[in-house]
Amino acid sequence: MNSLDPTDLKILLELIKDPRIQIAELSDALGIARNTAQSRVRRMLRSGLLHDGGREIDLEAVGYDVVAFVTIEVNHRELDGVVGALRLIPQVLEVHEISGRGDVWCRVVATDTHNLQSALRSILRIKGVIRTETVLALHTHIQYRTEPLIGRLVEGAALAPGRPPHRARAAEPRTDAG
DSSP: OOOOOHHHHHHHHHHHHOTTOOHHHHHHHHTOOHHHHHHHHHHHHHHTSEEGGGTEEOGGGGTOOEEEEEEEEEOGGGHHHHHHHHHTOTTEEEEEEOSSSSSEEEEEEESSHHHHHHHHHHHHTSTTEEEEEEEEEOOOSSOOOOHHHHHHHHHHHHHSTTSOOOOOOOOOOOOOOO
């Protein structure tokens, strides 16, 4: 775990809450000097703790180096309650309603396997959860990214100026001659 003090952690929290916060606003919100806020943000950027302009955080660097993907089978009448309860578990980073096996998919992080087990037990205690299946991530080869998609839209716009970005077209009805 990186050596972050409480001020560093408060800076990270403020950046998460308001990704567009300016250094002056950050220093005011935390009651610290502007130079202190700026130097700490720069240090976290240089160390790789912060990515993409200071808004994307490397959770492994703050001690959450266990990543799991949890598929949850849910009693459908309880789906809204399950999602609401998952929102209250800090280790749950994202929740998706899915098709296929299971009903809900979550990305969960933990500090170690004991912390993961605690989070999984919390999930299993939620009213409406029938069962879970957990898969551990061993290594992340490609981090969440959007730059290639937006880059492709920019290239498409450059090739066809004046046209709106690419959108999927509805399938036209097919008529068979004959």
